[in-house]
Amino acid sequence: MGTQAEKKTSHSISQQSLLLAKQARMEMMENGCITVICPKCQEHPKITTTLRGERTIVICRCGYIINVDINL
Numbered sequence: 001m002g003t004q005a006e007k008k009t010s011h012s013i014s015q016q017s018l019l020l021a022k023q024a025r026m027e028m029m030e031n032g033c034i035t036v037i038c039p040k041c042q043e044h045p046k047i048t049t050t051l052r053g054e055r056t057i058v059i060c061r062c063g064y065i066i067n068v069d070i071n072l
């Protein structure tokens, strides 16, 4: 049980990072601003889009929240 719980914890951390990235993206689309705060650096993640708009990148200052979305 102990090992299983540990595995679940480390898994849920990356899950949280992904979830925050998704939430940030959704907020940006719906409200035009981000209220999500990174639990590590306490800053709002930023969303950047590549020149041709093929990729949307959500990233915070410390890199805890990072998610790249490819728009094809």
Ligand SMILES: [Zn+2]
Pocket (backbone or CB within 6 Å): 038, 039, 040, 041, 042, 043, 060, 061, 062, 063, 064, 065
């Ligand atoms: Zn951060």
